[in-house]
Amino acid sequence: MSLVVPFRALRPIKSFASQVAAPPYDVMSCEEAKRFVRENPLSFLHVEKSEIDVPDAGEDDQRIYDRAKTNLLGLVGKGVLRREEVPVFYLYRQRVGERFQTGIVAGVSIADYEAGRIRRHELTRPDKEQERMRHIDTVGAQTGPVMLTYRRREAIDRLAERVAARPPEYDFTAGDGVGHTVWVLSDPAEIRDVVEGFAPVESLYIADGHHRAAAAATVARLRKDKNQGNRGEEGYHILMSVLFPQEQLRIMDYNRAVRDLNGLTAEAFLDRAGQKFLISEGYAGKSPVRRHEFGMYLGGSWRHLAARKEILGDDDPVAGLDVSLLQEHLLGPVLGIRDPRTDSRISFIGGIRGMVELEKLVDGGAFAVAFSLYPPTVGEMITVADAGKVMPPKSTWFEPKLLSGLFVNLLE
Incomplete structure (x- = not known):
């Protein structure tokens, strides 16, 4: 498998994108999430942080994960989310004032993650990793992307510039003032350019999403062991990611x-x-x-x-x-x-x-x-990862955060 591959994302139809898109599950308390969804029943927090819909559930309650699956299927049943007919890449741009960061949304090989080509800079907390693993496995999907970074590639820069010159699929500003713009890359020539553009990249680096990545890898191992007809093409073989050049990322304290x-x-x-x-x-x-x-x-x-x-x-x-x-x-x-x-x-x-x-x-x-x-710099983070070491827990806080709900990777 190539380092990056296109995939058939489940995603909102254009008119619902801004309503579905939500902050990631781990930046809000339950009370904050409940307030956030009060006026928006389509918010993806009903999937990513489904405990808000199971008020009497304890932390380890399976009903939380079952409810997440039900809520995802509900969005599909209402026609809010639809799956791509063919595998594609996406270009995802976030804007904060005059500053922006532009990444490629792709499937990244879980095998490369296991082999260390996708490098981490933090250890995960076992309880949080287990929680995210149960969510992915029960829902049957990776519901939020991992933020990766790489040393800048001019070929990817040129491709992003060309794609961003045409009308986008999504373009909206979230409640926190961050702008989000998405383009679809479905042309076979563009898909080839993305795959070939990342082929020489020696390593990718996890910026944000260590628990998602570790949990996805665990689910992949479990599913491969259970699936006698494993073809190597199932969604659990990839890690849904957004890949940004390191110069564009910003670490906050x-x-x-x-x-x-x-x-x-x-x-x-x-x-x-x-x-x-x-x-x-x-x-x-x-x-x-x-x-x-x-x-x-x-x-x-x-x-x-x-x-x-x-x-x-x-x-x-x-x-x-x-x-x-x-x-x-x-x-x-x-x-x-x-x-x-x-x-x-x-x-x-x-x-x-x-x-x-x-x-x-x-x-x-x-x-x-x-x-x-x-805050540390992205360069310091990469130096640590290249040395095979890890930073202390919670060393990096990236802003802006990737929204959940714009892309979902179904495992089967």
């Missing part, structure tokens, strides 16, 4: 909040933290503007933290990251967060929510302290 001070008084905590970080009172900026600096909200006020020289200088691509410095020299040894993947005392807050969200969490009493971080 991914901040942290911790529920308690690990038995320390505020004074003792500041004393311990000050051994590895220079601490300044009254940090009006709240959010750092350079590497190795942090904001800290504690007791109703902001402080500025700067990593001391003795904890810097490691050539290891992971150890020098700000998320690593905070984890290895403060969150772990001082606050007792040994494994941020599984510790329920820590929460991660995307930078899109701003510093106000960190203040709200601490001022509300549910959290004792919050930290704002300077």
Whole structure:
């Protein structure tokens, strides 16, 4: 199988695209999702976050996944979603003000993912991976794309420019002000150009969607084992993805909040933290503007933290990251967060929510302290992945997010 292949997406008919399209399942709480769908019964959140329709369900309730399947079939039955007659690629452009990012929507070989040609930079949380695996397997579809990036290819740039010059299939602005435009690439010559354009690419990199990717690979293994007539052409052999050139992607800060001070008084905590970080009172900026600096909200006020020289200088691509410095020299040894993947005392807050969200969490009493971080670059992310290493959990927050509901990959 080629690295990228066209596929027969299940997608909204043109007039319903803006109503169906929804934020991904993991950026909203249940209450936020319920408010989002209140005035839009066609929202794809009914599929991606179907627990909003099973109010009495526990976290591990199979009814959540069954309801997702029912809701997807309902959209098909109403004629809202239709499947492509033949395999195609898509061009997907997102606009934020004057900035835009343009990617190719494609099926990417699961075999290449398993072989390491599609590289990751984060470990997954077992519970979240299992949850997404059950969703994909029960629904029989990959309902949201994985965001991948690659080192720029001029041939792909030229193709995207040509395609974007013609009228689109979808073109709308979502409620958050982000514009979304989609073109269909069905011409055999264009399909060949995409396949050939990506053929020389040595590696693709997961930017966003590690849990989706890992879950899809698990489902593929399960289905291959069960399917005696496996042809190699079934939808579970591919990972539905959007591939962006690395220069176009933007990483925002991914901040942290911790529920308690690990038995320390505020004074003792500041004393311990000050051994590895220079601490300044009254940090009006709240959010750092350079590497190795942090904001800290504690007791109703902001402080500025700067990593001391003795904890810097490691050539290891992971150890020098700000998320690593905070984890290895403060969150772990001082606050007792040994494994941020599984510790329920820590929460991660995307930078899109701003510093106000960190203040709200601490001022509300549910959290004792919050930290704002300077984001890593896409280049740093790729360096880590190429070294076969992983960043600490929740190191990268990409904006804008890929919408769910515009493309669905059926497994059979």
